[in-house]
Amino acid sequence: MYCKIVLPLFCFISLVMGHARIKHPRPLAAPDDGPGGNYYNAPLRPDGSEFPCKGLHKKSGVNKDPTETWQAGEQTRFEILGHGSSGEGSLAAHSGGSCQASLSFDNGETWKVLHSFIGDCPRGARLGSNIAGKNQTFKFTVPANTKAGIALFSWSWIAVTGNRMEMYQNCAVVKITGSGTSTLNDLPDMYVGDMTLSGHIGSGQCRSTAGYAIEFPNPGAAKTITSVSGIGFKKPTDGNCFAKRSSTNQTVSSTPAQPLATTKTTSVKTTSTPSRASTRPSITRPPTTTSTKVASITTTVPHNFTIPTGVPADGKLPSQCTSYMSITDGSRRATAASAVACDKDVFKPTPTWVRFSGGAGTRLVTGATEPFRCGTQGAGWFKGEYPSAVGATIEGTVCYSWPGKSCQWSNTIWITNCKEYYVFALLSPPACRLRYCTV
Secondary structure, eight states, rough: OOOOOOHHHHHHHHHHHOOEEESSSOTTTTOOSSSSGGGHHHHHHHHSTTTTTTGGOOOTOOOSSSEEEEEEEEEEEEEOOOOOOOSSSSOTTTTTTTEEEEESSSSSSOOOOEEESSSSTTTOOOOOOOOOOOEEEEEEEETTTBBOOOEEEEEHHHHHOOOOOEEEEEEEEEEEEESSSSSTTTTTTTOOOOOOOTTBBBSSSSOOOTTTTEEEEEOOSSSSEEEEEEEEEEEHHHHSSSOOOOOTTTOOOOOOOOOOOOOOOOOOOOOOOOOOOOOOOOEEEESSSEEEETOOOEEEEEEOOOOEEETTTSSSOOOOGTSSSEEOOOOTTTTTTOOOGGGGGGSSOOEEEEOOOOOOSBBBBBBBOOOHHHHHHSEEESSSOOOOSSSSSSEEEEEEEEEEEEOOOOOEEEEEEOOEEEEEOOOEEEEEEESEEEE
């Protein structure tokens, strides 16, 4: 291992403690769950010689019988081994990080991501701490069409602090049951980085940044994003950040994004379900661009999408009522103090369906809101009325307030009445520091 001058405390911690491994499913050749397993907990070698799986999936004498059986179409989990001791072999959380659950059907040649956990993995760690929380079980769903039979599971992790050039990976053999035949080629490939792979990932490519939770450049639709106070998100450097090129992957061009600014722990969860057909009238955005000038800076936002409006003809709730991103961040409530959070770091130029719950309240603020609150500077409020009919979707406008002007900036949103709650199709705002405010 090696440490740079920066972050000396984090480097010191990483040298004196163990690292991390999963407990369930039980990984290949895993030692007993105790302090004797420090070598097993260590990251893969930075020269790529141990990728994947530290070579255990091909090593003779290693038991390769499946340790768990998973039903396609149902939820399963992995669990990170917690703080079993105070010595080597115990979990060293390295301020958390980002991790992925993936499957391989070709004995580790290619890997398909089932779920990405961006931030707060291991769960409950704070910046500069090696101590994580008690709950280290991470749930995800095995797609219903997953090929039945034996597969290789991967838990991979990039830590916030500690040495760079460290990618952690544990592999386990699992059995998939069901009638599926798909090797999941439609899913993105698992992120591979912080190492070199001869002829594939070169020096300086696919590198994370110390002090940030890595934002996987191709996380897939099934993802959980959790921001932790003091820890931003940042994409890796460019490169072929995957194990082997597949028919659905392309070279990653991942210009580092501005980190999320946050003052409180924020949980954001995305779930995916099949969409339903609808005969409702639609509003189609032509492939044009709009520009908004803010302090001599022009932001160009492409529009090329369709949002159905009205009430479904079949009387059923539209698909966005069960497929949405859940935001529980209390810092975006209208009563919260000013900060510098920006929803351009959260949302995209294309709509994301969102449900507000928990500490975030249940809906967007209506009526002009004073600026410098909601954890930001330009406070976003809904200029309109909520749909009253169950299942109805309407198009509306969000304004962002600024001193002396209640609608300095604005953008379009959509709202659906899901009977018990509302969901919102939200775009990235036209500038920073603007944020959707809730009640």
